[in-house]
Amino acid sequence: MSLGIVLFAHGSRSAEWAAPFTRIRERVAARGKNARVTLAYLELMQPDFQAAVDELVAQSVERISVVPLFLAAGGHLRNDLPQLVDAALARHPQLRIRVLPPIGESETLLDAIADWAAAESLRE
Amino acid sequence: MSLGIVLFAHGSRSAEWAAPFTRIRERVAARGKNARVTLAYLELMQPDFQAAVDELVAQSVERISVVPLFLAAGGHLRNDLPQLVDAALARHPQLRIRVLPPIGESETLLDAIADWAAAESLRE
Numbered sequence: 001m002s003l004g005i006v007l008f009a010h011g012s013r014s015a016e017w018a019a020p021f022t023r024i025r026e027r028v029a030a031r032g033k034n035a036r037v038t039l040a041y042l043e044l045m046q047p048d049f050q051a052a053v054d055e056l057v058a059q060s061v062e063r064i065s066v067v068p069l070f071l072a073a074g075g076h077l078r079n080d081l082p083q084l085v086d087a088a089l090a091r092h093p094q095l096r097i098r099v100l101p102p103i104g105e106s107e108t109l110l111d112a113i114a115d116w117a118a119a120e121s122l123r124e
Numbered sequence: 125m126s127l128g129i130v131l132f133a134h135g136s137r138s139a140e141w142a143a144p145f146t147r148i149r150e151r152v153a154a155r156g157k158n159a160r161v162t163l164a165y166l167e168l169m170q171p172d173f174q175a176a177v178d179e180l181v182a183q184s185v186e187r188i189s190v191v192p193l194f195l196a197a198g199g200h201l202r203n204d205l206p207q208l209v210d211a212a213l214a215r216h217p218q219l220r221i222r223v224l225p226p227i228g229e230s231e232t233l234l235d236a237i238a239d240w241a242a243a244e245s246l247r248e
Contacts, residue, residue: 005242007241013198014197014202021228023234027234030238031238031242067241069195070195071144071194072141072142073140073141075136075138078138100244103144104148110144110151111151112232113193116233117148118155120224121189
């Protein structure tokens, strides 16, 4: 089953805001074996979620892993994202979509962020 | 010079949203030697930036490291945070405040996030 990975980020009016997300996408693509990896934005940037899903389906992707590039789950992940997934599945009933938890639910990433915050703060 | 660390996050209407930030705070405090470590929110949650700074100054903190718990720098970090820092310095002219870059400017953290996103997505 051909896998697609949608890295789902908030979006911003500021074009430079996307730079770290673009770099995460490149790194996930390098680690992701044959998976097709795309960014998708909730608002203010393109592609949006539906356009990203449609493009993956056009490339014969049959299942999609959605990775929320958010630190924590607020209204965007609890309310907006499930509606976006439902709309995508309504258009592509054969598709399988799995939504992963956000960054801040990974113990490993919480530790990595805390290590960085403490080390940078203690540096003279 | 007594050090304070302000972990600066966005804030949300959803109380559960703060959970990962609270856990990051606990871990930074454990790694932060004698530094006083506090969260501060841009909006919707307390304490706000000024209240957090005032509390640290009341605890004899003389310099503050501000760690933006944001993935990327958009308007909040480019416009709002510098104004908050200026206002804090106007009230506490003897204070030294250093603002660190956001999470997404750390190569180590970008790698950690990409490792996690790829591994979780490839898991069956």
